[in-house]
Amino acid sequence: MQISNILSSRSLKRRITRFLMHGLILTFLVYLLFPLIWMISTSFKPTAEIYSGIPSLIPKVFTGEHYLTVFQEKRLLMSIANSLYVGVITSIIVVLISLPAAYALSRYKTAVNKLVMGWILTSQIFPAILIMIPLFLVLRSLHLTDTLSGLVLVYVVWDIPFVLWMLQGYVKEIPIELEEAAAIDGANQTQIIYKIIMPLLLPAIGAAVLFAFISAWNEFFFALVLLKSPDLTTLPVELARYTGIEGQARTGPLAAASFIATIPSIILFAILRKWFSSGALQGAVKG
Amino acid sequence: MMRRLISWMLYYKGFIIAALLAIIIISLYVSSELAMRRETVVVQTGPLRFLSLAWQEEAVEAVREITGQWNAQHPEQQVEYIQGTWNSIHDYLITGFETGDIPDIFHYESAIIVDFALRGYLADLSPYITDEMQADVLEVDWSSVTRPSGEVIGIPFINESFIVLYNQDLFEKEGIAVPSFEEPWTWADLQEAAQKLTKDLDNDGTVDQWGVAMGLRNSANIIMNHSIAFGGSFFYQNEQGMIETRVGAPEKELLSVILDMLYQEKTMSPSCIGKSSTEMLPGFLSGKYAMVVAIGTWARQQVQENAPADLRWSVMPPMKAKTQAMGLNTQTLSIPKSCTRQAVAMEFISYLLSSENMTRLAGSDWMMPTRKSSLNDPRFQTEANGWQVVTKSAQYLSTGPWVGLPGYIEWKSRVANPIFQELFAGRLNLEEAAIRIEKESNSVLARYQVRGLKW
Known part of the structure; x- marks a missing residue:
């Protein structure tokens, strides 16, 4: 009787804990999603309803006028294409450079490892505004200002330290025995990195790709200063043009354009989602 | 030899990192300075x-x-x-x-x-x-x-420049005569009208319709441009020829009017303290605010485009203090x-x-x-x-007396806007705000004047 009481009280506690945890997660989700939902809702409201002063999550009248406006302006599509180009190329280059570098930093214990890691951390403390002018001068001497390639170069340099830091942590977690086994089977170093380590690092690579892509996709200041030609404008700079003096904004078109801007990130996350699945190492090493 | 060097580097790694950091910061500073000083002669072609x-x-x-x-x-x-x-x-x-x-x-x-x-x-x-x-x-x-x-x-x-938007229907309902260029309103007239227009429509003890709204979040611009009519200048030349800030009676007048409407007469919604002029518009369109004071002329477009069909609104002539002057x-x-x-x-x-x-x-x-x-x-x-x-x-x-004043933009964002915010939020009284503005302003202005920047 006592045992069943204890069991039922434990089960009750577990239920309460689970309920509280779910409640917490739900609150967090609402907190995260509310601005997005509000933005989507605003993008479908007629302008008069947006300014009515009566907040409502579901539009009283649905309209697609704001989407029509942003697509008619054509520049949005061009800026999406530019941002996609910059984001995709940046994330590919960042991963291609960071992966072998992270492997080397984790596996080869040299005297300078700590210095390199210290340097990586140090490089993260400089705000963009501080390095902007020297960076601009360097890029201009390389004829890379006002080019998407120049912007990609900046983003790659900007993102590599963090991605490298992140990836080397993951590499450390992979048992060295796997590499030894591959080496015994005759694999060379490149094969070990790309055929053994890389597949095991897929969740980390997914996270790195997503990080590099999203940071390039959202970045505003470098794109604003480095790109001068209207045809090269990226999405965040284009979105800023819907806002005006003293906090005024073309709220409807801004919400529609912002929603369109989130779609590629959502698609990328959906594609990479399966990479994030854990347990890739399960059963890799026995005994 | 190499091993000794490496072990030395590891022993002094903290120092080395600090030195590297210092080198980077100095080189960034120097390159920025050089860039600033360099006469960049770029042969311009094309459009x-x-x-x-x-x-x-x-x-x-x-x-x-x-x-x-x-x-x-x-x-x-x-x-x-x-x-x-x-x-x-x-x-x-x-x-x-x-x-x-x-x-x-x-x-x-x-x-x-x-x-x-x-x-x-x-x-x-x-x-x-x-x-x-x-x-x-x-x-x-x-x-x-x-x-x-x-x-x-x-x-x-x-x-x-700034205008006052008003709701014609609410004015007519209260029998308030609209001012004209021949007979403009004083701020006292505005306060009186605001009291008539502030209403608890459903008798639940809370105000549903406010007489007046004003975007006070970053109010320095509004205060400076409207204080001119009271003779408030904020900036004066001292005997040494240096510009200094003084917050005397003329500078305090408009601030007092706003504080009265917020806290004594309660005709201005407290939500104005944290909002910009633009954020006042939905309340004006829905009839929550009978007047929006000190909003840019551009606001009329937003009103015209977004107002409900039955909203009758208009613009009134500039308010009169000692004069009707308004900074631009x-x-x-x-x-x-x-x-x-x-x-x-x-x-x-x-x-x-x-x-x-x-x-x-x-x-x-x-x-x-x-x-x-x-x-x-x-x-x-x-x-x-x-x-x-x-x-x-x-x-x-x-033209305000601050035109051409070195450091005015920094003064506005670092001194005036934050102190006005504290004042309107009730965290400072008018005297305390005046003392702080004078003290903090003069240190900002002195920094620019020492650099010898002259208009």
Whole structure:
């Protein structure tokens, strides 16, 4: 009787804990999603309803006028294409450079490892505004200002330290025995990195790709200063043009354009989602 | 040997990292300074680059069309239109000036380009201004962009000034007579009307309809421009010839009026403290606020586009204190000193700001043109959407004593705006706010004056 009481009280506690945890997660989700939902809702409201002063999550009248406006302006599509180009190329280059570098930093214990890691951390403390002018001068001497390639170069340099830091942590977690086994089977170093380590690092690579892509996709200041030609404008700079003096904004078109801007990130996350699945190492090493 | 070196490096790694950091910071600073000092001579070819801050659909369309017309008529000197943004223009221009990569013509506002002129970034446009333009643009606008030496740092083309929006139905319901240019309201009249208009409509003990609304989040601009009518200047020259801040009786008058409406008469919603003028508009459209005071003339477009069909609204003439004077800020077009084609850039500006084109630009932005001939255009003489009141108010525009004051922009953002916020939020009383403004202002202004920056 006592045992069943204890069991039922434990089960009750577990239920309460689970309920509280779910409640917490739900609150967090609402907190995260509310601005997005509000933005989507605003993008479908007629302008008069947006300014009515009566907040409502579901539009009283649905309209697609704001989407029509942003697509008619054509520049949005061009800026999406530019941002996609910059984001995709940046994330590919960042991963291609960071992966072998992270492997080397984790596996080869040299005297300078700590210095390199210290340097990586140090490089993260400089705000963009501080390095902007020297960076601009360097890029201009390389004829890379006002080019998407120049912007990609900046983003790659900007993102590599963090991605490298992140990836080397993951590499450390992979048992060295796997590499030894591959080496015994005759694999060379490149094969070990790309055929053994890389597949095991897929969740980390997914996270790195997503990080590099999203940071390039959202970045505003470098794109604003480095790109001068209207045809090269990226999405965040284009979105800023819907806002005006003293906090005024073309709220409807801004919400529609912002929603369109989130779609590629959502698609990328959906594609990479399966990479994030854990347990890739399960059963890799026995005994 | 190598091993000893490595172990030495590891032992002193903290020191080495600190030294590396110091080297990086110093080299960044030095390279920035060098970049700033270097006379960047870039041979400019190709189209002139014109950065515009027009952002409303109609205004963007107007600027693009006029630029297109210029390009069609001037195949030898094309102009490339670049759309900038108000939120990022300052960083864009600062980095542009310091790297030497700056548009040939740029749109900004008089209060801020003063700072660029003090740093020597702007071309003197006075040799290029035609007699016709000189005579047609309002004198008060020229004074906001002309240095005592006679240098003109920008061509003023749109006046940013303030208006009072009011709900005609609510006024009629309370039997409140609307002020006119002949019989303008004093601030006391406004307070009295606000008391009549503040209502608890459903008798639940809370106010449903506020007499007056005012965007007080960053209120320095509003306070400075409206205090002129009380004789409030805030900046005075002392015996040593230095500018210092004083918050005396004339400077305190408007602040007292606002505090009274917020806390004594309770006719202004406390939510105004944390909101901008733009954020007042939904409340005005829904009838929650009977009047919106000190909002830009551009707000009429938002009201006209978004108001419910049954909302009757209008604009009232400037409030009277000792005078009806009201400070102004003008939107300008400037040319950087580094531009090697200043004459042709100015030709484009003259074309863009011809009387006909300026009428179109100001109209599309719902602001006041700076040319007298444009102000007289029938478009601005109609009673619809308050245009006539806005145009007639041009006679009261005045240049604030802060025009050309080195450090004014920093003063506004670091001293005035935060202290006014604390004052209106009730965390400081008026005397405490006055003391803090004087103390903190003078340290900011002294820093600029020591650097020898002179207007």
